Amino acid sequence: MFVFQAFGQQGAAGRKNGMLILGSADKKTLVERVDIGYRLYKSAVPFDYIIVSGGCAAHQSAICEATEMTSLLVEKGVPAEIIFKEEKSKNTVQNYVYSRMLRKADGSSVISPGDKLYVVSNHWHAIPVAARFTENDSVTAVYHIEGGILPKNTDKVNYTNIFDPTVGSDAFGAKALWPLVGASFSVENKKKGPITSYRLMGEVVSVQGAAEPGEGKVQRVAQALPAIPANWAGAVDAAYHNSIDNKVYIFRGGEYARFSPEAKALDAGYPKPLSDLVKNLPANWQSGFLDAAFFHPKSREIFLFKGEEYLQLSARNHSIAAGFPKKINTFVPDWPFAWGSGDLDAADYNSKENKIYLFRGKEYVIISGDKAPKLEPGYPKKIELAWPEAILGKQ
Numbered sequence: 001m002f003v004f005q006a007f008g009q010q011g012a013a014g015r016k017n018g019m020l021i022l023g024s025a026d027k028k029t030l031v032e033r034v035d036i037g038y039r040l041y042k043s044a045v046p047f048d049y050i051i052v053s054g055g056c057a058a059h060q061s062a063i064c065e066a067t068e069m070t071s072l073l074v075e076k077g078v079p080a081e082i083i084f085k086e087e088k089s090k091n092t093v094q095n096y097v098y099s100r101m102l103r104k105a106d107g108s109s110v111i112s113p114g115d116k117l118y119v120v121s122n123h124w125h126a127i128p129v130a131a132r133f134t135e136n137d138s139v140t141a142v143y144h145i146e147g148g149i150l151p152k153n154t155d156k157v158n159y160t161n162i163f164d165p166t167v168g169s170d171a172f173g174a175k176a177l178w179p180l181v182g183a184s185f186s187v188e189n190k191k192k193g194p195i196t197s198y199r200l201m202g203e204v205v206s207v208q209g210a211a212e213p214g215e216g217k218v219q220r221v222a223q224a225l226p227a228i229p230a231n232w233a234g235a236v237d238a239a240y241h242n243s244i245d246n247k248v249y250i251f252r253g254g255e256y257a258r259f260s261p262e263a264k265a266l267d268a269g270y271p272k273p274l275s276d277l278v279k280n281l282p283a284n285w286q287s288g289f290l291d292a293a294f295f296h297p298k299s300r301e302i303f304l305f306k307g308e309e310y311l312q313l314s315a316r317n318h319s320i321a322a323g324f325p326k327k328i329n330t331f332v333p334d335w336p337f338a339w340g341s342g343d344l345d346a347a348d349y350n351s352k353e354n355k356i357y358l359f360r361g362k363e364y365v366i367i368s369g370d371k372a373p374k375l376e377p378g379y380p381k382k383i384e385l386a387w388p389e390a391i392l393g394k395q
Contacts, residue, residue: 016048023054023065053086057338087340097173107288113138122147128163136169179385181359183239184348218388227259238293292347
């Protein structure tokens, strides 16, 4: 799901104690921050969860920060089940935004309103991150910093202008991550006409005639896709178009819905539970959410992505192929290192080109070939799409 409504699905719950360790592209610094976090973990504070935040290849590094931090903590004896990896962020702003969006397998937010959150680092960037959580997210956040911190004369305590109490966190996150594609599908027009691609991006949809992400016509979800219910707009987790039955399938939480491309309402009887669509759905897939999905008309198979795994199933009887789920980073032999272990945002298949588009953060890749799919050279690439100021206001 995109950043909009990231906290909207979370009900009032008992306060939990959480820790957010901010990563670093420098291995020595990373180890130091983990050590600080571990000392805090061994203190009198009982921690319910620990988030390790940092992506792969940030600042051209050769490490996956969240994975490295997880391994170090587990080696020290921290239970793996309380550690949650946020492996998309490339900078401190994204540390905050992606950690705020982080969800468990059942779809619930890791960080909940009312929690006490310790933001851990050896750097003063922990201060504005904690301040924003406290001021904007109904989280009691404190910064926990150890080590010698000698800021330059030009350094600001409000690192990268993270803290601004006048800007709500949904709006802040949307701008920070733009143009993140939260769901996507393409429809081939009648009589083998051109492809129309729909890239759902929070409250808006980019409608474009070419498959390559770029400048399209940006509209509100209700205007571009009136069949999507109002309470689903901005919260669609995944989507695909099945060209065999000419239906668009959309997913939200543990449910899915269906509609014809030109329809103004869902098909009768929808939404339905995801378990009604997929036979023998694995237990950890039955609740929560999907990250991405696409339909392959040549093989007549549906591909579903969740966390670090993906499923391949028959479009005819919706049964899962043998050997699945599999790890996403085995989807193609040359899976990009910078994309870590998966956690996609969206997927799409273009029948004109016979190519698969995968989206993650502000980037996308193209995969071509049926029998031996491979990553096309030069990818990942950045998604080039201007902020829709006329619709969402100034950036």
